[in-house]
Amino acid sequence: MATVVAGNTRRQQIGWLPAEVTSFVGRRHEVVEVKQLLSTSRAVTLLGVGGVGKTRLALRVGIEVRRAFRDGVWLVELAALTDPELLAQVVAETLEIRDHTVCSPMQVLISHLRDKQALVILDNCEHLVYECAVMAETLLRAAPELRILATSRQALGITGEQTLPVPTLPLPLSDNPGMPIEALMQCDALQLFTERARAILPAFAITEDNQDAVLRICRRLDGLPLAIELAAVRLRALSVGQLLERLDDRFRLLTAGSRATLPRHQTLRAMIDWSFSLCSERERLLWERASVFAGSLDLEAAEAVCVGEGISRxxxxxxxxxxxxxxxxxxxxxxxxxxxxxxxxxxxxxxxRLIASGQEVTLQQRHRAYYRALAARARAELFGPSQVTWFARLQLEHANLRTAIESYYADPAEVRAGLGMAADLLYHWITSYYLAEGRRWLDRGLALDTESSEVRARALWSNSWLAIIQADITSATTMLDESRVLGEQLGDELVRGYVALYSGMIAMYRGDTEAAISLYEEAVTRHGTTKDPVGRALALIRLSLAHSYLGDSAQAISLGDECLAVCDAYGEGWHKAYTMMALGVEVWRQGDLHRATGLEKQSLTFNRSLDDPLGVGVNLEVLAWIAATEKHYQRAARLLGILETVWRSIGAPLSGFGHLVRYHDECETRTRNALGDSAFDAAVKRGARLSYDEALGYALQEDAPPDEKAPEVPARLTRREKEIAALVAQGMTNKQIAAALVIAQRTAEAHIEHILNKLGFNSRAQIAVWFGEQVRAADEESGDARD
Structure with a gap:
C-alpha cells in the first residue's frame, strides 16, 4: 500500500502537494494523457474503482505540471469530509485563504480564484459528486485561467469535462514460463510488486525460481495497485509460494472459481477481507474502532478512544x-x-465492520468526548509555554474536532457540550485557516441552544470577536448585548470582563477612542479580579494602542511594558508578539526607528512560526511605515505590495485594527510621491509577486545586502542594466545601445528583457519614464539631505 506522508512543502513553492515517499511506478502513458487533456480542457476527471491509483496519478501529474501554473497546484483531500456544506470551506482552507469577511466560502473562493492561474486537484469526490460538480462548474465559469483535476468513481457531469478511466496496471499478455526476467521487469504491475517487496525485504528480486509465482500473484490481483501493495507486505511473513497459495484459496472462495470474470471491485474487497483476516483479533478491533477518526489520529487518541472490551491501554x-x-x-x-x-x-x-458490531454509537461518543476534553485542555493551557504546541496540534486534529462538534450538534441532548467545545476553540479559529468556519459552528450552536447559561454567554462573546475581525460590527454588538445581560444575571465577572474588552474594540472601530479606553480599563480591572491573564493581556494590548492613537506615549509604553511582564511571567508567546507589535507602533511614532524595527521583527518572527496571517499582516504594515519614514521608498513600496496579497487573503485590510488604516494611507501617499507612479506601481508589483517565504524573508531582511540601510532610490538593477536603462531613456534603439557599449545586439536585447522582468514592465517607454522618475527622486532626496 503506498505510503503518503504530509510533506510540509507549502512554503517552498506556491501551492500544496504532499511529498512522495514511495516511488511512482509506471503510468507513463496515463501521465502524458492527463497532461494533454489538461492542455485542452479545463476540467478533467480520473475515474476508477477504489485502490486503482487515481490519487497517486493525480499527484504525479500535479508535480510534473506545477511550473505551468503561476498560482500553484493544490491538492484538496475530500475523503474525510462528510458534510457537503463544508466543501467550499475545505477548499478555501487548502488554498490557504484566510478570509475574515462575512462572505460565504463559495464567494470567497470565486473572489480569490477569479484572476488566478492555478490547478486544483479535488481528490475523492465520489461521496460528494453533486456538490463537487456544482462547485467546479461555478468556479470554472468565474475563473478563466483555473483548471480542475478530479478523482472519483463516477464523472462529475459538468460542461466541458473530459474523463479518463484509470486502468489497473498492465500485465504480460500470457503466462509464458520462459519469459525473460528483463521483459517481466518492464511490466508495471511486477515492477510495483518488486519495489514494494524490497521495502520489506531489501534483497528481494524476481528470479527464475520465483518469477512464475510473482506473475501469477499479480494476475490473481488483476493488476490492482492497492491489492498488489497489500500483498507485497505479506512477504514479511510468507514466501512468494505461500503467498500465491493463500491467494488462490481466498479468491476461489470469494468468486466461486470464476476468475475469468472477476470484478475488480470484488478483487479489492477480497484483498481487504484477506488483510483483515490476517490481523489478530485485537488488531481487527483496533482497525474497526479507529474508523471513527477523521483524517488521522495519534497514539494518545487511540489509547483514549479505542480501549475497553477486548483492548487494554x-x-x-x-x-x-x-x-x-x-x-x-x-x-x-x-x-x-x-x-x-x-x-x-x-x-x-x-x-x-464497526456498524455491524453494534458499537458505532459508543465509539462516536468516546471520540467526541475525547476531543471535547482536548479542546478544554487547549483553552486551559493557552496562556503559557505550551501554547505553540497546542496551536499546531489543533490544526492537525481539525478534521476530528469538526467531526466531534457535528456529532454533538446531531444529538439534541448534547448540543450545549458542542457549543462549549466550539467556544473553547476560539484561538484555533483565529490563528489558522478556520475563522469563518468557527463563526459558523458558533452561530449554529447558538441557534440550537437558546437557554441562558454560562456556556451561551461565553459562546456569544467568543463569536463576537470573530465577527469584529470580519468587520461585522452589527452582529458583534448584538451578541455582546446578550452576553452582557447573561453575565449580569449569572454574576459572572469573567463574562463581564470579555464583554467590556470586545465592546472596547467596537468603540475603537467606530472612532470613539475615549469610550474604548474606558471599556478597556474596565476589562483590565475585571480580568485582574478573576485572575485571567488571557483577558488581561488582550485588554492591555488594546489599551496601549488606544493611548498611542491619542498621542499619550508615556501611557502607551507603560501599558505595553506591563503586558510584556504578564506574558513573561507565564512564558507566553502569542500575546507577547502582539504586544511587541503595539509597542513598535508607538516607538515608531516617537521616531526611534531602530528599536521599532527590532520590535516588529521579533513579533514577525514569532507570528511567522505560528503562521498567524493577521499578526504577520500588522507587522508588515509597521515595517512599511518605518521604511517610508527612513526614506527607503523602494522597500516601503515592495512591502505594500506584499501587504496587498496578505490582506486580500484575509479579506479585510488591517482586520481587527481598523483605526491604524490612516498610517497605511499616509505611508502609501508618501512613497508614491517619492518614487513616482510608474516606479511605485512596479515596486508594489514586485512585492506582490513574492512567494510567502520570500516575502517574509525580505521583510526580515534575511538576505539583505550590507548597504540595505541606505535609502533605496534606484531599483535593484545591475550596474550594466542601469547603464542600459539610461540609454533607453535617451531614445536609443537596441542596435545603437549595442554600438555605444561595444556589445552584441543580442546581448543588449537580453539586458533589456531582464530590466523589463525586474521592473514588471512590458515596454521600453515604461523604462524611460521610470528612469526619469528615479533621477528626479534621487535629486529630491539629495536636496532634502542638504536642507
Missing part, C-alpha cells in the same frame, strides 16, 4: 505497530509527533 501501542506493519495504518511524521492515517477504503471497511 497497554496493548494499544503494540497493536498500532502491528497495523502499521500490515500497512493498515500509514505512519506520518508531524511536528508534534507521529500520527497514523487510514486510507479511505480501509477506513470505510472498518466502519462497516
Amino acid at each position: 497497554e496493548e494499544v501501542i503494540d497493536l498500532v505497530i502491528g497495523l502499521v506493519d500490515k500497512s493498515v495504518f500509514l505512519r506520518e511524521e508531524q511536528r508534534p509527533g507521529v500520527r497514523y492515517r487510514l486510507l479511505d477504503t480501509i477506513r470505510e471497511y472498518g466502519r462497516e
